[in-house]
Amino acid sequence: MPASLRFRLAFATSVLVPGIHPDDAHLADCLRERGIEPTACVWNDPAVDWAGFDAVLMRSTWDYFQHYAAFLHWLERLPVPLINDRALVRWNSDKRYLLDLAAQGVDIIPTRLATAADLPACARAMAGQELIVKPTVSGTAWHTVRGRAGEPAFEAALAALPRDFRYLVQPFLPEVLAEGEWSLLFFGGHYSHAVIKRPAAGDFRVQSDFGGTSQLAEPPPNVLASARRALAATAALGHADIAYARVDGVVADGGFRLMELEMIEPYLHLGAWPEAAERFAAQLSERLAGRALTC
Known part of the structure; x- marks a missing residue:
């Protein structure tokens, strides 16, 4: 009762x-x-x-x-x-937090910041690479584009992005397609469970909105250890009391690369x-x- x-x-x-x-x-x-x-x-x-x-x-x-x-x-x-709390949510709401974590030694996907006006030059500096570009404040692949630097279609996609945002520019990791993206769930700092998410055929976005799927999986020890290091780095930045968190990343070059920390409104796979x-x-x-x- x-x-x-x-x-x-x-x-x-x-x-x-x-x-x-x-x-x-x-x-x-x-x-x-x-x-x-x-x-x-x-x-x-x-x-x-x-x-x-x-x-x-x-x-x-x-x-x-x-x-x-x-x-x-x-x-x-x-x-x-x-x-x-409020301070944690504010910090986590802008993906520039990734650079804060990198400064703490967390292995993130290599990330550059750019204004909309600077995106063409940023892309030219990474000519030939396949890139992901997304706003620093975003979710569910909102205003996210993928393409190869230097290709006209990608340049046109960059030109069409909203001008008043700041953007993350990252290399696209093909391991997302081949192996999937890990999401590890923590409550009160304690590991709970994990899923591995995979995009639909022909897509790169793992969200269910775009046909992505997820299934329970047990992370390898190095993946779990890396997720814990990301939360420890967050604590070192002054956000020690984390009631719930989802740590998203991909295994590339033998190590876990952090893609995002979700501590605002993550789907928790409960x-x-x-x-x-x-x-x-x-x-x-x-x-x-x-x-x-x-x-």
């Missing part, structure tokens, strides 16, 4: 997925059993009374990067704590690993009880 209500937890969502996502359904049930009522709230809905909740867990805010200034304003005005939802619910219960929750 569910426990009596102790806390109200807002699941921040978006107009894309306004309710509790099916992958989070078991997590929501586990929370209710612990006396925590999860309520889906669209993050930019002005009618939501955020002060009526004990905390906010960001889940399917999958359009925040399309409304970035409003999102940052919303973060600052939230009257209750965030699970994964439907494939229900025990993870139960552990996460237990951790959230402890945080809401005041033992680990901070503003």
Whole structure:
């Protein structure tokens, strides 16, 4: 029988997925059993009374990067704590954090920063290489292009990108197609489970929106160790209390190359690993009880 209500937890969502996502359904049930009522709230809905909740867990805010200034304003005005706090979310919302991690010794995919105006020159300096270009603030392959530097079609794609963004320029790693991309899930700093994601035939994007698939897999020891180093580097940068994280990367040249750290609204693959939802619910219960929750 569910426990009596102790806390109200807002699941921040978006107009894309306004309710509790099916992958989070078991997590929501586990929370209710612990006396925590999860309520889906669209993050930019002005009618939501955020002060009526004990905390906010960001889940399917999958359009925040399309409304970035409003999102940052919303973060600052939230009257209750965030699970994964504000400073961590701000830092993680701009992929320039990859360079911060590289400075800490994390093995990332080689990354250059460029304005839209500088993209042609940046591409010319990497002539002949197959590249991926994406905004520093983005998600779900938004405004992401792939092509070979120097080819007219790629130059045209670069010219068509929005002019007011900054971009990451990275070599495309064919291992994504051949071997897939790893996602390792951590809760409270402890490894939980992992999946390997593969793109659909003829595509390079591993997201399910584009036909990509994922399956549970056990990461090799070096992959797990590399993921832990990325989280340790994040802690060294001042973000030690990480309630949940997804570490994405690919094995290339015998080592794990970090592609992204997802600590805002990652798909957690809880439907494939229900025990993870139960552990996460237990951790959230402890945080809401005041033992680990901070503003």
